[in-house]
Amino acid sequence: MSKIPFVSKEKVEEIASVYPTPFHLYDESGIRKNVENLKKAFSWNKGYKEYFAVKATPNPFLIKILQEYGCGCDCSSAPELMISKAIGAVGDDIMFSSNDTPLEEFKMCNDLGGIINLDDITHIEAVEKACGKLPKKMSCRYNPGGVFKITNDIMDNPGDAKYGMTTEQIYEAFAIMKEKGVEEFGIHSFLCSNTVTNEYYPMLAKILFELAADLKKKLGVHITFINLSGGIGIPYRPDQEPNDIFVIGEGVRKAYEETLIPAGMDDVSIYTELGRYMMGPYGALITKAINEKHTHKEYIGVDACAANLMRPAIYGAYHHITVLGKENEPCDKKYDVTGSLCENCDKFAVDRMLPEIDMGDYLFIHDAGAHGFSMGYNYNGKLRSSEILLKEDGSFQLIRRAETAEDYFATFDCFDFYNDLIK
Numbered sequence: 001m002s003k004i005p006f007v008s009k010e011k012v013e014e015i016a017s018v019y020p021t022p023f024h025l026y027d028e029s030g031i032r033k034n035v036e037n038l039k040k041a042f043s044w045n046k047g048y049k050e051y052f053a054v055k056a057t058p059n060p061f062l063i064k065i066l067q068e069y070g071c072g073c074d075c076s077s078a079p080e081l082m083i084s085k086a087i088g089a090v091g092d093d094i095m096f097s098s099n100d101t102p103l104e105e106f107k108m109c110n111d112l113g114g115i116i117n118l119d120d121i122t123h124i125e126a127v128e129k130a131c132g133k134l135p136k137k138m139s140c141r142y143n144p145g146g147v148f149k150i151t152n153d154i155m156d157n158p159g160d161a162k163y164g165m166t167t168e169q170i171y172e173a174f175a176i177m178k179e180k181g182v183e184e185f186g187i188h189s190f191l192c193s194n195t196v197t198n199e200y201y202p203m204l205a206k207i208l209f210e211l212a213a214d215l216k217k218k219l220g221v222h223i224t225f226i227n228l229s230g231g232i233g234i235p236y237r238p239d240q241e242p243n244d245i246f247v248i249g250e251g252v253r254k255a256y257e258e259t260l261i262p263a264g265m266d267d268v269s270i271y272t273e274l275g276r277y278m279m280g281p282y283g284a285l286i287t288k289a290i291n292e293k294h295t296h297k298e299y300i301g302v303d304a305c306a307a308n309l310m311r312p313a314i315y316g317a318y319h320h321i322t323v324l325g326k327e328n329e330p331c332d333k334k335y336d337v338t339g340s341l342c343e344n345c346d347k348f349a350v351d352r353m354l355p356e357i358d359m360g361d362y363l364f365i366h367d368a369g370a371h372g373f374s375m376g377y378n379y380n381g382k383l384r385s386s387e388i389l390l391k392e393d394g395s396f397q398l399i400r401r402a403e404t405a406e407d408y409f410a411t412f413d414c415f416d417f418y419n420d421l422i423k
């Protein structure tokens with residue numbers, strides 16, 4: 001099995017003649033088809049809403065595409081709130097799922113009318129302090145602890161995660177919040193990341209629906225939404241079976257009908273905060289082979305590095321690579337594909353079987369559309385690349401320019417030697 005790039009070699013050559021590599025390229029038509037399907041899969045729920053996890057791909061041009069489909073923004077920092085505000089996503093279009101939150105950020109979210117999702121019980125007081133009083137609509141983040149298993153596989157370890165409140169705390173928090181005038185409640189939980197199984201959301205939904213029904217029964221609180229957060233994954237490897245969002249949507253519907261409807265809670269909205277699933281496959285890092293090296297191994301050096309896409313370096317994550325124009329050639333050469341950082345972990349691929357690579361070939365590094373550009377950094381004085389949108393009609397648009405040395409040195413601009421640096 002293979003993964004098919006969403007762009008041809010000819011198109012990349014055309015783009016690269018205007019905007020030099022490396023760059024992150026995004027596929028408008030893929031983004032649109034995917035969000036349309038997501039909405040269909042949850043159309044059984046009247047209040048369904050996706051809050052795109054801004055941290056995954058914080059580019060206003062891309063988030064605006066999702067906004068056309070009614071998506072809001074899931075934020076957890078002041079600049080992320082500023083992006084939301086800039087594109088007109090305010091009020092109920094903001095979900096603020098932050099943690100370890102400074103008071104100013106609670107205030108900023110509240111001033112924009114966003115929904116504050118409390119990570120900890122002590123933050124009830126923090127929000128009162130920051131905002132004067134508690135907003136009428138609030139949410140709490142739940143962490144049941146233990147390990148999260150699907151059949152016999154351990155998926156993740158919530159008991160080891162810094163997020164959310166314990167079962168005891170969430171009952172206490174809801175009671176306090178109700179007493180302090182909160183009228184509409186939500187529950188949020190994020191137990192596993194990048195799940196490539198159709199069972200994660202339905203299982204999480206069941207846990208949260210049962211908790212919601214019991215909170216309502218014991219405390220008489222009005223729960224109006226349940227936020228399944230992020231965690232639906234993508235198949236980074238070509239042999240992985242992708243999630244079927246329609247099976248996932250039906251699984252959540254079944255849990256809803258089994259648990260919430262009998263509890264008289266048929267008006268509860270389902271929210272999601274997907275990041276990776278919304279953008280991951282629809283972005284690629286495009287980079288050019290600029291060096292080859294034959295020592296103890298065969299190396300191909302490219303013009304991007306881990307500063308442009310960090311996942312392989314920090315998680316050992318697999319990102320599939322297609323050599324553009326050589327899609328049908330045999331993968332009979334074994335390479336390490338490296339970036340230029342002075343760190344040996346700066347390898348996009350290790351011992352990867354690829355077609356023979358010539359200098360100047362363009363490599364399409366798949367699934368870089370989420371947690372790709374956004375995790376970028378400046379180590380070794382490496383500059384962040386541009387971002388380009390490949391539109392439905394085949395034209396392309398610069399949606400973020402490449403960083404320059406001036407940008408890199410900008411925080412020295414209050415010092416005398418700044419001008420010598422950029423000259």
Ligand SMILES: *Cc1c(COP(=O)(O)O)cnc(C)c1O
Pocket residue numbers: 053055056074097098190193194229230231232273274275276277370
């Ligand atoms: C990171 C994050 C998400 C998105 O996660 P994905 O794995 O990209 O779907 C959603 N909600 C919160 C609170 C997050 O921290």
